[in-house]
Amino acid sequence: MITLSSDFGAPYPAAMKGVILQRVDTRLVDVSHEFPRQDVRSAAFWLREVLPWFPPAVHLVVVDPGVGTDRRALVVRAGDHALVGPDNGVLLPAARALATAASANGDAAGGDGPVEVFEYAYGTPSSNTFHGRDVFAPAAAAVHGIGVDDLDAADRLTRTDGFEAVTFPDPSVDETGAEGEVLVVDGFGNVVTNVPGEVLADHVGEQTAVNGTEVPVVRAYAECEPGQRLVTVGSHGNVELAVNQGRGDDAFGLGPGQTVQLGW
Amino acid sequence: MITLSSDFGAPYPAAMKGVILQRVDTRLVDVSHEFPRQDVRSAAFWLREVLPWFPPAVHLVVVDPGVGTDRRALVVRAGDHALVGPDNGVLLPAARALATAASANGDAAGGDGPVEVFEYAYGTPSSNTFHGRDVFAPAAAAVHGIGVDDLDAADRLTRTDGFEAVTFPDPSVDETGAEGEVLVVDGFGNVVTNVPGEVLADHVGEQTAVNGTEVPVVRAYAECEPGQRLVTVGSHGNVELAVNQGRGDDAFGLGPGQTVQLGW
Amino acid sequence: MITLSSDFGAPYPAAMKGVILQRVDTRLVDVSHEFPRQDVRSAAFWLREVLPWFPPAVHLVVVDPGVGTDRRALVVRAGDHALVGPDNGVLLPAARALATAASANGDAAGGDGPVEVFEYAYGTPSSNTFHGRDVFAPAAAAVHGIGVDDLDAADRLTRTDGFEAVTFPDPSVDETGAEGEVLVVDGFGNVVTNVPGEVLADHVGEQTAVNGTEVPVVRAYAECEPGQRLVTVGSHGNVELAVNQGRGDDAFGLGPGQTVQLGW
Numbered sequence: 001m002i003t004l005s006s007d008f009g010a011p012y013p014a015a016m017k018g019v020i021l022q023r024v025d026t027r028l029v030d031v032s033h034e035f036p037r038q039d040v041r042s043a044a045f046w047l048r049e050v051l052p053w054f055p056p057a058v059h060l061v062v063v064d065p066g067v068g069t070d071r072r073a074l075v076v077r078a079g080d081h082a083l084v085g086p087d088n089g090v091l092l093p094a095a096r097a098l099a100t101a102a103s104a105n106g107d108a109a110g111g112d113g114p115v116e117v118f119e120y121a122y123g124t125p126s127s128n129t130f131h132g133r134d135v136f137a138p139a140a141a142a143v144h145g146i147g148v149d150d151l152d153a154a155d156r157l158t159r160t161d162g163f164e165a166v167t168f169p170d171p172s173v174d175e176t177g178a179e180g181e182v183l184v185v186d187g188f189g190n191v192v193t194n195v196p197g198e199v200l201a202d203h204v205g206e207q208t209a210v211n212g213t214e215v216p217v218v219r220a221y222a223e224c225e226p227g228q229r230l231v232t233v234g235s236h237g238n239v240e241l242a243v244n245q246g247r248g249d250d251a252f253g254l255g256p257g258q259t260v261q262l263g264w
Numbered sequence: 265m266i267t268l269s270s271d272f273g274a275p276y277p278a279a280m281k282g283v284i285l286q287r288v289d290t291r292l293v294d295v296s297h298e299f300p301r302q303d304v305r306s307a308a309f310w311l312r313e314v315l316p317w318f319p320p321a322v323h324l325v326v327v328d329p330g331v332g333t334d335r336r337a338l339v340v341r342a343g344d345h346a347l348v349g350p351d352n353g354v355l356l357p358a359a360r361a362l363a364t365a366a367s368a369n370g371d372a373a374g375g376d377g378p379v380e381v382f383e384y385a386y387g388t389p390s391s392n393t394f395h396g397r398d399v400f401a402p403a404a405a406a407v408h409g410i411g412v413d414d415l416d417a418a419d420r421l422t423r424t425d426g427f428e429a430v431t432f433p434d435p436s437v438d439e440t441g442a443e444g445e446v447l448v449v450d451g452f453g454n455v456v457t458n459v460p461g462e463v464l465a466d467h468v469g470e471q472t473a474v475n476g477t478e479v480p481v482v483r484a485y486a487e488c489e490p491g492q493r494l495v496t497v498g499s500h501g502n503v504e505l506a507v508n509q510g511r512g513d514d515a516f517g518l519g520p521g522q523t524v525q526l527g528w
Numbered sequence: 529m530i531t532l533s534s535d536f537g538a539p540y541p542a543a544m545k546g547v548i549l550q551r552v553d554t555r556l557v558d559v560s561h562e563f564p565r566q567d568v569r570s571a572a573f574w575l576r577e578v579l580p581w582f583p584p585a586v587h588l589v590v591v592d593p594g595v596g597t598d599r600r601a602l603v604v605r606a607g608d609h610a611l612v613g614p615d616n617g618v619l620l621p622a623a624r625a626l627a628t629a630a631s632a633n634g635d636a637a638g639g640d641g642p643v644e645v646f647e648y649a650y651g652t653p654s655s656n657t658f659h660g661r662d663v664f665a666p667a668a669a670a671v672h673g674i675g676v677d678d679l680d681a682a683d684r685l686t687r688t689d690g691f692e693a694v695t696f697p698d699p700s701v702d703e704t705g706a707e708g709e710v711l712v713v714d715g716f717g718n719v720v721t722n723v724p725g726e727v728l729a730d731h732v733g734e735q736t737a738v739n740g741t742e743v744p745v746v747r748a749y750a751e752c753e754p755g756q757r758l759v760t761v762g763s764h765g766n767v768e769l770a771v772n773q774g775r776g777d778d779a780f781g782l783g784p785g786q787t788v789q790l791g792w
Binding site: 001003005027029030032033034035046049050051052053054056186187188190211219220221222223232233234235237240244245 | 273
């Protein structure tokens, strides 16, 4: 199985699929081609949330503002999974989540499920603007053909310790509240923060101050009236600011990178 | 085969696919993940129009404004098909259409192709905001594994007679015209009404009054000039208000739920 | 393998998939269903760029402003590929690119890889507004079943020499510059012209005048600062006007059909 993720919209992902299907016959699954354009950080977050739900696969990821420059191509092994994409940090949060999951299940060869990073040597691609088609899709097909267990023996792969990695900031939490930041806004307009959902555990049914405004803490969106603002724990386990049947980003006036203060 | 429908956009459907592919190895087909958000009624209409074109399948449907509340999860058997989703009415129009089609083909065990509704008992899901991933995708995989014919023996399924069902209003038709309402607007801006297309049969080539304005009745969009308003029979068999190579919703100023009066 | 392309958005393509899967069991790959609506020319361009990356397949293409009129349905054979769609020109650029590629690889039976065009005879479809579902999807399934090599023996197919074909204008190029036009704008806002990329070969690192304004010629987007305008060679091999991490169409004020003058 090969999954595909990009910020390409359409029809560019189809060219990647054609390139892969010229080389291997396997299931292809789209994760998303609608990641915010050139936003490595958002893609890294979403991949960390989504890829661990998949069975072992090769994950092709192309959110690549440095396309055509000398940034490297990477293959990252994480448990039974491999991730293929540019060396700009986008692969690492998902890889670490996959490795941790593998380790927790006792599936990781290395015991604690560390990631292993390889540089993928590519020649001169036929374009400088579409390495998804010309570099990464062939690489993903090659990795699928080689097999995740045999990457060490692959001609074009060399282990490397130096690579980019997106990291997400830690929130600060104490008994009076929490301060964190917005990581992403989803398609519903739900505002996903970096504050762990556990901080809400003792406050469900109460009000909390979100950047100074009182909002109810609920378990489910529909515990509020349509159009009402709320705070809840999202499916990623973090505090999420939302509006029942509406857009939290508009109501709270918040977007990625902005500060969120919760107090009780 | 499992089809997937939701109002999720991207990348949430990919998490559902991962969950399914952890459990079963079958073809996955997206119906749409762009249904209007939280709009159970629109999704119910589109599923009724689209699902009957499929061969026997399990249809996973998640348009679910009540996620995380105590609304139930349902499995509906209709001919050789099963539908899996929330008990908010979204499944029923499609299920009934599938059952009728099965009956018409002589495929339905029961003769007249009634639907059979089961409650699906789920434990405590890992989130209250993403039952697509945590409840319905596992349920769809389970139903696929059990097989549509063997649902009665499934542990988590219990027959139920009480369930929600979306219904669509009946239009009024007489020899002077018809009055109905807009059911949905499609991506082209075509305005789909609940008035049966047969009312236009004797009027093709004539003008009809649509909410008081004269518009030609045509067989095909391109029988009018680009930009011109028209009335025709859509692919769902209903009267449709459109603009050749333009948007009917803008030109007619109409959206879901609004009244449409046709007169001749 | 059957690929699907349209301007349908969602959920209409799912009905086509259902119709196909009722008839054949093969891999389905979406090329795009987001082609600009009723824009035969844009779709023809994108298909020419994308389909040659695929292994042998049947390519179903429905961008069809003449749906329901007496425009014909075509099947075009190109090397080991077949294309199925309306006789409005949309198929031909891709078909010719596929035939040329086949010929270059020595794969084309005919030596020089010409396209062969068949009219597909269809009865009275069940709708006049959705031939994708009622005419072309069944045709694509039938062509897949017959096999690309055996189209001559198919009941509903008759060779034809008269058919529509989209063509793209030739640019004018001399030692002082080039004049061409915008073919399409992609989802990133990159402005794709008909001027061959070779004209930039001797000018990388220099400035060029684009409609009178000086802009750097670069190999990769990221050679400029974010937000800066640039000229480069796109993945299609043509001159492309872009903004690093921004939208070239907005910055240059250009869209399909408009004139682009390059000078040095």
